[in-house]
Amino acid sequence: MTKSIISIKDFNLSFGSKKIVENLSFEVRKGEIFGFLGSNGSGKTTTIRALLGIYQADSGELLINGKKFSPEDGGKIGYLPEERGLYKKETVIDTMVYFAQLKGLSKKDALENSMKFLKRVGLEDKAKLKVEKLSGGQQQKIQLGITIIGQPDLLILDEPTKGFDPVNRELLMEIIKEENARGATVIMITHQMEEVEKICDRAILLKNGKCEAYGKVDEIREKYGEKRIVLEFSGKLPKSSKYEITKEEKNYAELSPKADSQEILRELAARSDLIISSFNVQTSTLNEIFLKIYGDQNETEEKNV
Numbered sequence: 684m685t686k687s688i689i690s691i692k693d694f695n696l697s698f699g700s701k702k703i704v705e706n707l708s709f710e711v712r713k714g715e716i717f718g719f720l721g722s723n724g725s726g727k728t729t730t731i732r733a734l735l736g737i738y739q740a741d742s743g744e745l746l747i748n749g750k751k752f753s754p755e756d757g758g759k760i761g762y763l764p765e766e767r768g769l770y771k772k773e774t775v776i777d778t779m780v781y782f783a784q785l786k787g788l789s790k791k792d793a794l795e796n797s798m799k800f801l802k803r804v805g806l807e808d809k810a811k812l813k814v815e816k817l818s819g820g821q822q823q824k825i826q827l828g829i830t831i832i833g834q835p836d837l838l839i840l841d842e843p844t845k846g847f848d849p850v851n852r853e854l855l856m857e858i859i860k861e862e863n864a865r866g867a868t869v870i871m872i873t874h875q876m877e878e879v880e881k882i883c884d885r886a887i888l889l890k891n892g893k894c895e896a897y898g899k900v901d902e903i904r905e906k907y908g909e910k911r912i913v914l915e916f917s918g919k920l921p922k923s924s925k926y927e928i929t930k931e932e933k934n935y936a937e938l939s940p941k942a943d944s945q946e947i948l949r950e951l952a953a954r955s956d957l958i959i960s961s962f963n964v965q966t967s968t969l970n971e972i973f974l975k976i977y978g979d980q981n982e983t984e985e986k987n988v
Contacts, residue, residue, distance in 0.1 A: 685712040688837060688868045689734065694743035696726075696733055703729050704892040707743070711870060716863050718879035718886030718900070719872045720969075722977060726892035727872050728765060731839055735762065747837070758786050761835035765842050765872075767826050771815035775806070778814055779828055786833035793832070800828040804854065819846050827855065831862055838862060841872040856882060876970035886969075888976060895976050900969065907976070908967030912938040912947065915961035918954075925950060940964075 689711035696704045704726040711717045721727050732738045734745045736752045747756065770778050776797055783793035801807045804824045806817075814822060823846055831838065840859070844852045852875075860882060863869050873879065879886055880900060888896040888903070896903045912926065914936045920928065925942035940947055944964045951959055967975070 685714065687711065688713045688748060689870075690744070690746045690749070691730070691734065692744040694730065694733065694745060695741045696729060696738060697741055702892060704733075707889075707892065707894060709887050709894065709897055711868060712885070713868055714863070714866065715884040716859065716869045716871065716882050718883035719870055719889075720874075720876070720879065720886055720973065721889035722874075725889040727889060728841060729892075730889075731762075731841065731870075731872065735760075735839075758833060759836045761830040761833065761838045761867075763826060763830040763838075763840045763843055765845070767823065769814050769822060769825060769829075772813060774811050774813055775801070775817070775825055776810040779825065779832065782829040783832045786835075788833060796832050797828065800832060803858070804828070820848065820851055823847065824851070827858070831858070831867075834865065834867070836867060838867050838869045839872070840869065842874070843871065844873070844875055844878065852878075876968065876973055880969050888973065890976055896972065904966045904969065904972065907972045910940055910944075911965050911967075912940055912944060913961070913963045913965055914938060914951075914959065916951075916957055916959050918957040920951075920957065921954065923947075923950065934960075 687710040691710070692708045694704055694707040695702070707726070707730065719727050719731075729738060733740050734747065734752060745751065747760070773781075776794070779797035779800070780790065780793040783796060784790060788796065798807065798810065801810055806821060806824060809817060809821065814825065817825070827843065830840070843859070844855055847855060856878065859869055859871070871879065871883065883900055885899050886897070886903060887894055896907050898906070911929070914920070915934060916936070917934055920931065920936055922928065925947050926938040926940050928936055929939050930937040938947070948962055951957055
């Protein structure tokens, strides 16, 4: 069985009288890309901060490679916090080299790795500009570069695509996959469900500090999602005890099945007044599952909780 790089058991944490995380247990396996999901205020960032020793747990166990985090292990972890922070009066290259040296790289390796990253993200010509001269998206790339520059074993990325346009979001996804391919374990804290479906192996979804869904992405979709049949046709779509028509437009419908999909297809295909051009069975997306779990509830959006 694949070794766990992170193990969290029976974790509880409160701020005053308010419970933020309650009896939370999960693991992140070495070498996987793990999605950490939930609305603002659900306890995601609190959990990560407790894991990294920034917050003290009320009770429970939070381990990295079988032990509590200590500052000596910091060089093996790349953490991109939701609140970004750069020395904006310094040049891009000086900023990157400084942080790389803090992570134990020699000045030569720090400079070489920094320039390699800048070239990778199309900012090679910005190396000697002050950070404050860069756009928000460009600064975000620099922050990412600082996070991965020491080739850490574990990457924890809190809303990594925040503020990115679709092109740069795709670039970031490629970089995350590259880091994972070289052996890094990646935790993605995100609201972007489609990103989780694209690249995550497993995920956990929190609600009010408790686990609502956990496991392989496909298993979560199968367990918590709903089946639907997407139908393109011409003619008249009949009502049936085998399905419910949940959406119908011209030559298009979505059905909620009450019987086997093949049985429904046979019934529809047998009709002389109906021609089916497309019949697809789909499972709810993670985004749809997220909305279903949260429903109409308006959680208090407490930043950084």
